[in-house]
Amino acid sequence: MRTILVIEDDLALARGLVDNLRFEGLEASSVSSGEEGLARLRERPFDLLLLDLMLPSMSGFDVLRALSSLPTSPRVIVVSARDAEADVVRALDLGAHDYVKKPFGLSELLARVRAQLRELLGETLADELVFADVRVSLKRFRLWKGKKESLLSHLEVEMLRLFAARPDEPLKRSEIIRQAWGEDAYPSERTVDNFILKLRKKIEDDPARPRHLVTEFGHGYRFCPAG
Amino acid sequence: MRTILVIEDDLALARGLVDNLRFEGLEASSVSSGEEGLARLRERPFDLLLLDLMLPSMSGFDVLRALSSLPTSPRVIVVSARDAEADVVRALDLGAHDYVKKPFGLSELLARVRAQLRELLGETLADELVFADVRVSLKRFRLWKGKKESLLSHLEVEMLRLFAARPDEPLKRSEIIRQAWGEDAYPSERTVDNFILKLRKKIEDDPARPRHLVTEFGHGYRFCPAG
DNA sequence: CGAGACGTGACATCAGGGTGACACTTCCGC
DNA sequence: GCGGAAGTGTCACCCTGATGTCACGTCTCG
Secondary structure (H helix, E strand, C coil), rough: CCCCEEEEHHHHHHHHHHHHHHHCCCCCEEEHHHHHHHHHHHHHCCCCEEEECCCCCEEEEEEEEHHHCCCCCCCCEEEECCCHHHHHHHHHCCCEEEEEEECCCCCHHHHHHHHHHHHHHCCCCEEEEEECCEECCCCCCCEEEEEEEEEHHHHHHHHHHHHHHCCCCCCCHHHHHHHHHCCCCCCCCCCHHHHHHHHHHHCCCCCCCCCEEECCCCCCEEECCCC | EEEEEEEECCCHHHHHHHHHHHHHHEEEEEECHHHHHHHHHHCCCEEEEECCCCCCCCHHHHHHHHHHCCCCEEEEEEEEEECCCHHHHHHCCCCCCEEEEECCHHHHHHHHHHHHHHHHCCCCCCCCCEECEEECCCCCCCCEEEEEECCCCCCHHHHHHHHCCCCCEEEEEHHHHHHHHCCCCCCCCCHHHHHHHHHHHHHCCCCCCCCCCEEEEECCCCCCCCC
């Protein structure tokens, strides 16, 4: 289901928005400050952000600037009473995808929400890999476990890609090497163990007792997204 | 260069739009009916379509419906005097990406054009680029870090433009060369390193420990506006 | 000719990948 | 159960290729 976060300090408005979004079949929630909003966005990805500009302390512009440093940034519709053209231009140039002036017609806003969500369809979902409390951006070579961020090397990404494609299936080292390294590379099979070691340190709660990258004695390794 | 088609039967307005879009560095042209527009779109792809709703014979809604049958459909901003909410909803649900009501502010429309074009892979069109204590005017080839002003060369600007459009994403040297140098130039990939070096001297507090133009070992470079 | 922009090569440095060693675990036949 | 063989966890180290950095050559434009 599509997830939407509303950052709006007018609680009545926020509630109205959330209710209507839910009525549209979307998963919506709201917070009343930019700081809270960013905290929520860091916890887990959202598909769309409805953002007020005039917030206490941290402004909507600040939130826009901060978005790019998130693991996955949502699409953004700014919803603001500020109707000066300069504000619209600034918000859009800071990365907002749309700008709706208050007061707005509800059905128009919902249509704009649909238009933004429509873009998501195939956008980068192939890039994202999510299981348990781990998120991976294969394109950015980055992995987040809870709040901890790790960098991934090219080969680590290839291995994750391979495991994700064949969950719960034991993969032989030889197979892993062929798929991740390619046809023309022949490293020792023990090299795979080293990469498993590195990956476990990044994705397991307790790398010594792996629950996602499990050893299949004599048969290689198996990836269990569920744990 | 980005290509834009304007479908607008008010010739004065169409001409004004085209002029302003060209002034922004875009390749713009206009036609005055939906039929002509579709013919042009069938001839060759456009990146963006500015579409009036009230056209003679074939309406803007009809154009929207016809777009999906094109080999490559452009992004669409509807520009219309019809301000009924129902029209906005209908246009957006028919696939329009944005809807601007006449009369509109020119700078807002241009910002919305930039926002749409930004979604296409490639370079940002905004002139001002701001992050941390750095401000860049891409059109004037100037960069300010705090109070220090630097001049930028053509290629430095192109690289910044490219990085700005894809924040936090590692860009391969080959990709940087293709986008910033163009299709027909083939400098050594190490040339990119030299430009990174120059840019770091201009935008980093400590060029030896870059926080904005970060090396992604084996993958190229990544631009982190947030630092 | 001079200045700046661009491209290349050279050299030092660095990080990832690969290997081998050693300890520990699992399997299997007894 | 027991012991050996084979498989695996883990680490430190080396090597190669990638990168940081600079100097110099070339080109263009005034």
